[in-house]
Amino acid sequence: MDIDRDTLMQMLRRMWMIRNFELKVIEVHSAGEFTGAAHPYIGEEAVAVGACAALNDTDYIAGNHRSHGHPIAKGGRVDKAMAELYGRVDGYCKGKGGSMHLADFSIGILGESGILGSSVPVAVGAALAAKIREENFVSLVFFGDGASNQGALHESMNLASIWSLPVIFVCENNQYAVTTSYATTVSVEHVSDRASAYNMPGLLIDGQDAIAMYEATVEAVRRARAGEGPTLIEGLTYRFEEHSLGLGRVRRGEYRTEEEIDSWRQRDPIVIHEDRLISQGIASREECDAVNAETQQEVDRAVDFARNSPFPEEADLYEDMWANPIPQP
Amino acid sequence: MDIDRDTLMQMLRRMWMIRNFELKVIEVHSAGEFTGAAHPYIGEEAVAVGACAALNDTDYIAGNHRSHGHPIAKGGRVDKAMAELYGRVDGYCKGKGGSMHLADFSIGILGESGILGSSVPVAVGAALAAKIREENFVSLVFFGDGASNQGALHESMNLASIWSLPVIFVCENNQYAVTTSYATTVSVEHVSDRASAYNMPGLLIDGQDAIAMYEATVEAVRRARAGEGPTLIEGLTYRFEEHSLGLGRVRRGEYRTEEEIDSWRQRDPIVIHEDRLISQGIASREECDAVNAETQQEVDRAVDFARNSPFPEEADLYEDMWANPIPQP
Amino acid sequence: MAQTVFIEAINQAIAEEMRRDESVFIMGEDIRLAVYGATANLLGEFGEKRVLDTPLSENGFFGAAVGASLVGMRPVVETLTSFMWVGMDQLISQAAKMRYMFGGQATLPVVYRATMFYGGGSAAHHSDRSYPMFMNMPGLKIIIPSNPADMKGLLKSAIRDDDPCIVFEDGTLFGMRGEVPDDSELPLGELIVPFGEARVVQEGTDCTVVGIAASVNHAVAAADQLAQEGISIEVIDPRTLVPFDKATVLKSVEKTGRLVIADPAPKVCSAASEIASIVAEEGFWDLQAPIQKVASEQVHIPYTPALEKLVYPNTEKIVAAVKRTLDV
Amino acid sequence: MAQTVFIEAINQAIAEEMRRDESVFIMGEDIRLAVYGATANLLGEFGEKRVLDTPLSENGFFGAAVGASLVGMRPVVETLTSFMWVGMDQLISQAAKMRYMFGGQATLPVVYRATMFYGGGSAAHHSDRSYPMFMNMPGLKIIIPSNPADMKGLLKSAIRDDDPCIVFEDGTLFGMRGEVPDDSELPLGELIVPFGEARVVQEGTDCTVVGIAASVNHAVAAADQLAQEGISIEVIDPRTLVPFDKATVLKSVEKTGRLVIADPAPKVCSAASEIASIVAEEGFWDLQAPIQKVASEQVHIPYTPALEKLVYPNTEKIVAAVKRTLDV
Numbered sequence A, B: 001m002d003i004d005r006d007t008l009m010q011m012l013r014r015m016w017m018i019r020n021f022e023l024k025v026i027e028v029h030s031a032g033e034f035t036g037a038a039h040p041y042i043g044e045e046a047v048a049v050g051a052c053a054a055l056n057d058t059d060y061i062a063g064n065h066r067s068h069g070h071p072i073a074k075g076g077r078v079d080k081a082m083a084e085l086y087g088r089v090d091g092y093c094k095g096k097g098g099s100m101h102l103a104d105f106s107i108g109i110l111g112e113s114g115i116l117g118s119s120v121p122v123a124v125g126a127a128l129a130a131k132i133r134e135e136n137f138v139s140l141v142f143f144g145d146g147a148s149n150q151g152a153l154h155e156s157m158n159l160a161s162i163w164s165l166p167v168i169f170v171c172e173n174n175q176y177a178v179t180t181s182y183a184t185t186v187s188v189e190h191v192s193d194r195a196s197a198y199n200m201p202g203l204l205i206d207g208q209d210a211i212a213m214y215e216a217t218v219e220a221v222r223r224a225r226a227g228e229g230p231t232l233i234e235g236l237t238y239r240f241e242e243h244s245l246g247l248g249r250v251r252r253g254e255y256r257t258e259e260e261i262d263s264w265r266q267r268d269p270i271v272i273h274e275d276r277l278i279s280q281g282i283a284s285r286e287e288c289d290a291v292n293a294e295t296q297q298e299v300d301r302a303v304d305f306a307r308n309s310p311f312p313e314e315a316d317l318y319e320d321m322w323a324n325p326i327p328q329p
Numbered sequence C, D: 001m002a003q004t005v006f007i008e009a010i011n012q013a014i015a016e017e018m019r020r021d022e023s024v025f026i027m028g029e030d031i032r033l034a035v036y037g038a039t040a041n042l043l044g045e046f047g048e049k050r051v052l053d054t055p056l057s058e059n060g061f062f063g064a065a066v067g068a069s070l071v072g073m074r075p076v077v078e079t080l081t082s083f084m085w086v087g088m089d090q091l092i093s094q095a096a097k098m099r100y101m102f103g104g105q106a107t108l109p110v111v112y113r114a115t116m117f118y119g120g121g122s123a124a125h126h127s128d129r130s131y132p133m134f135m136n137m138p139g140l141k142i143i144i145p146s147n148p149a150d151m152k153g154l155l156k157s158a159i160r161d162d163d164p165c166i167v168f169e170d171g172t173l174f175g176m177r178g179e180v181p182d183d184s185e186l187p188l189g190e191l192i193v194p195f196g197e198a199r200v201v202q203e204g205t206d207c208t209v210v211g212i213a214a215s216v217n218h219a220v221a222a223a224d225q226l227a228q229e230g231i232s233i234e235v236i237d238p239r240t241l242v243p244f245d246k247a248t249v250l251k252s253v254e255k256t257g258r259l260v261i262a263d264p265a266p267k268v269c270s271a272a273s274e275i276a277s278i279v280a281e282e283g284f285w286d287l288q289a290p291i292q293k294v295a296s297e298q299v300h301i302p303y304t305p306a307l308e309k310l311v312y313p314n315t316e317k318i319v320a321a322v323k324r325t326l327d328v
């Protein structure tokens, strides 16, 4: 596939944005600037970025608890995301959602979900609307290898298949659900092997390779818009960090070996993408470094933005409960 | 497979018992002797009878709303079943359960369930106990083509597979969920095609053929007891009657053609079994007719038993809520 | 005024709203052939795209309704209360919570029509009256009509409302006839019953009886019976439980000094408990006697009619409760 | 008496019961490495067969626990309240209903340990305090300890009980230290807290405060504060909500004439509503002032600490409510 430079550079930019966002989150979280769980996406950037590069602003995505990568990959704003993590009024959800519930409905980000598997039927519903209204937007949902065992997945894949809905199921197989290896909880070798049970294509993709993810998603989007129905894409990937910030109880050695972690760190998705851009003469090392630096600066500005944003007022507590408000009991 | 005469005759007997039970239920229900829903198993007798013939009294079954065939096939008593439908104290559940909740824990019948898909995880749990305790009983669960779309199935099949549990999933594919054809709601051609998504054997069996069902289940039971894990068996069958008694609203022609119904009625599981017994010289026509007559009489006695059994007393209302009783609020 | 059957009122409300607004569509199991009755003839008029038969996948299609509503559709989902357990996660984690947790970005004009089939030998798995559980969870509007006109007018309001609504349809009322005004008789040209406005079904002075769903009608029957003994009952139908019109109840108790609440839900943490607790807090000084809850016994629904008939509130129990408050 | 941390008390209860009875086993997500802490070291002692890490399939393994319990096992399942929606059907349709609907044939000694992680920025999807919803459904015993000793003694009782129990573990108490008697100090040689016996945490004469879970401790703090103003508070901890020891509450109200209920659940149809409704019916003539519910605001849990801190009952709110009842 011939991919234009803008797309390739935008992918790089968004991967760096995620990486630098997450590094900053780790930094400010451990400095105690905010509390609550946060699940770093470091190591998995190529999955969301490759997939979202195949979408338009009018397409929808939904995600899960590992929640910063998806919206940034879709073009979300890091300042509003960071302010949300800081619990401030200028955050995406006015501080009400926090890390696990980023959303930007203005550009099709239907929101992250802390209940695993739970956003999958929602994404199917957005695709159903496209079909009923005969519009050609698509909907894409991210979920983990762990969540693939939820009944919600089964029902959603079946619904999408029988109704030929324009939805793309993206499994981020980072091989663990917290401490539990997917090999011990998923009864097939690959989550994508399950696609045949729903009469849809199931693709096993190198999740460290943004271009591979992009190409697979482009084809899935084409199918979807053509009314050919859903696709299941499994991005095989790895999280470089621990499951979530503040989960100090479990020592990594107890469930993942240092060797395994190191060997996956060798396959850093940003390095892979940069190497390719440079070797193919699409960008220079300096240009790549500049993207890193620029996104770092943008993330720094996001932290300033967040720190300077006020906390919500007490009066905001009951705001946003209802679209057509009712008296509170 | 060489099947002994006793087994073959017991299968015939239980198929007739179910058939005659259901015919009687239709009769007394339309005479208004009791109310409430009841879902006739007529036409599908070979599925439950063939499957249960491969089990012992120490094995467990669980079922669904189409609920009379399973317990009778497992050796349950028609008098207690009938009394239950009549809502009497001598019923299996003292009148508290009714048609959809027959159970006989003394011979491994863990009960029918009105919520579809809901008894499947329960059956998996019984099998889990076998594994933890290192005992060699197995557990078998019946569910419909409609229920196969429930998330509970996915989770249960995955659990059974990863833990190699001695459980047998029996899908009674009678091709409709009430008025909805399975072809429009199941995204694969056969429910059994989904077995590969759980790394277990998936068998498509002629559900009108008791012997075929029996043989498939014998092998599944062997695997289960040997620690080789679960099996999915799909019995392709048809319900000869309407979905449930009292469902007059829907005219059959609206979702099933007369031709389709007639063609399946040609494949009556009892006729098929009797023809085989007679042609192979295992039983005579007279012997077969005698089984029919005897079971008819037993069902008649069951009705007498039911009619003569008293209704529960008011004081029974709060009985059976708790094993370790607490004061009622 | 036309005499209309309850279930026909449901059908009218859906059909009228589907005609009025293209984004309204319906989904559920066996709704095309209208197995439960309420969706009769809709397939013919509105076609397969807007009348969707679903697989047995409540969690899946409850959630699909959420997703469709987020992007501008107005799904009306048919189910039974007892099947909601299977799809509970989508009702709670998504429908109820989404708007608030996304800081108001999400708008979910989705309606779940949950029928309560109790009282007819449906047994434990098909007889739930579960609205109190959903009242405890913030974020869902809870509608519970007691007659055909309210059924129609409230369902139409629910479909137009921009928040997730669960309409609890009392199956014991499906055959009830009642007057439903023709649109031409109405000032607004259509029947819309607003949320949060209780109906004073009849005025009285000695005791207030708040009824929920079918219990409203038992309350009226009890009032008739008590009237013959010279006892005057005020009957109130909240019609919606979220929002709940507490002002009307408090005002009534101010007048009567006595309160009985008749509620078909199991009595612990019931709607009756909630209403009692409100009055015990905010109407305390008006009370001249203990509040009486007449709710269902705290058991599962036994199949046998011999026991089932003992479970629910009925006219007799309401009469007895009123007499207890009056100490007669 | 040993000073024991709440979460350690959970661990002790499980370990002791697993030692005592081979049919006890535990299952849940990431329990082998004890991600949530309570199951530390159990894998080593009891092995993989009795310490099962499950896939992310709550409905599946909640139900598997039901099935295992039916055939003689005693499963103890670990989960969070907010994940119960996903597995709701098995909790309601099977665990709660099965025994009754099968006329007493089924015995289900299954325990669900449901942790409530609220108050620490966990936001709407991880902060449910859902026990009132389960109180409404017949068939489940509901346990809700407020200190390490009760946690241990009640969990042990739950594991031995032959009925399905949900133990709501208040995550805000996980780090709480408290005295847990050594077995040797106890008359029975072990710590077993029976169900349905409320604890009078402290006696008082002016107002009764019933606290639920962590609110018990806020109630005690409020009582201390009020004592300085000469107001004497009786604090009661029901410890189990099903069964609920109403006698102890009614007796206390008989003495004090006033009732405040502090409950971390959302206020509509809360445990507080239920308790208020009981007293408004059965203790009415003892009441000298309106009952005060101090429950959570009826919103989802906002992530930001600026708003979350407003939601729950706390010492200040309890003090204010007591003063309202005393009109001071």
Ligand SMILES: Cc1ncc(C[n+]2csc(CCOP(=O)(O)OP(=O)(O)O)c2C)c(N)n1
Residues within 6 Å of the ligand: A065, A066, A114, A115, A116, A117, A143, A144, A145, A146, A147, A148, A172, A174, A175, A176, A177, A178, A243, D029, D056, D058, D083, D086
């Ligand atoms: C329904 C539900 N069950 C359990 C959890 C707790 N939990 C949060 S993340 C997680 C592991 C998720 O694994 P996976 O889906 O593979 O995503 P990953 O974290 O690896 O990206 C678990 C068990 C949850 N949030 N929701």
Ligand SMILES: Cc1ncc(C[n+]2csc(CCOP(=O)(O)OP(=O)(O)O)c2C)c(N)n1
Residues within 6 Å of the ligand: B065, B066, B114, B115, B116, B117, B143, B144, B145, B146, B147, B148, B172, B174, B175, B176, B177, B178, B243, C029, C056, C058, C083, C086
């Ligand atoms: C969770 C749930 N959803 C819906 C229903 C209503 N219902 C009862 S039977 C039935 C059709 C079942 O079809 P299938 O599983 O194929 O079994 P069959 O009736 O054909 O034997 C439906 C939709 C139910 N009982 N439970």
Ligand SMILES: [Mg+2]
Residues within 6 Å of the ligand: A144, A145, A146, A172, A173, A174, A175, A176, A177, A178
């Ligand atoms: Mg994972």
Ligand SMILES: [Mg+2]
Residues within 6 Å of the ligand: B144, B145, B146, B172, B173, B174, B175, B176, B177, B178
């Ligand atoms: Mg079927």
